[in-house]
Amino acid sequence: MEEKEHTIKQIYVDAELKEKVKVKTELQPDDWLCIACNKKITTDKERFEYNNQTEFQFINPGGFYFDLITFESADGCREIGEPTLEFTWFKGHSWSFAVCSRCSNHLGWKYVGKYSFYGLIKSRLIKGAALFN
Numbered sequence: 001m002e003e004k005e006h007t008i009k010q011i012y013v014d015a016e017l018k019e020k021v022k023v024k025t026e027l028q029p030d031d032w033l034c035i036a037c038n039k040k041i042t043t044d045k046e047r048f049e050y051n052n053q054t055e056f057q058f059i060n061p062g063g064f065y066f067d068l069i070t071f072e073s074a075d076g077c078r079e080i081g082e083p084t085l086e087f088t089w090f091k092g093h094s095w096s097f098a099v100c101s102r103c104s105n106h107l108g109w110k111y112v113g114k115y116s117f118y119g120l121i122k123s124r125l126i127k128g129a130a131l132f133n
């Protein structure tokens, strides 16, 4: 009986270890993950230059500071709500909320206008490289 329990536990631990190794090898240092659930959201390869910049600081009407990084695509996001131009930070570009497609954490905004891109809040993402340490 004891022998059997040990075997079952061993199989369980091996599966768990295998999963951890799998997650680690698929992860790249330049990936950006949701800080709440570690889902891959996008990567530095997707950075989008708006006026020759990919990082911005904005204050919303409520007085909150946001450090944004702009990305051409963010496969880990889904959009919520109707796009609006109200208080937009990028002239002529309407925004809708961009949330993590796994845990719904609010990660930033999707902008559509002359260009289509995401502005994601730096503090709500974690860089893949940080998880390699």
Ligand SMILES: [Zn+2]
Binding pocket: 034, 035, 036, 037, 038, 039, 100, 101, 102, 103, 104, 105
């Ligand atoms: Zn998430």
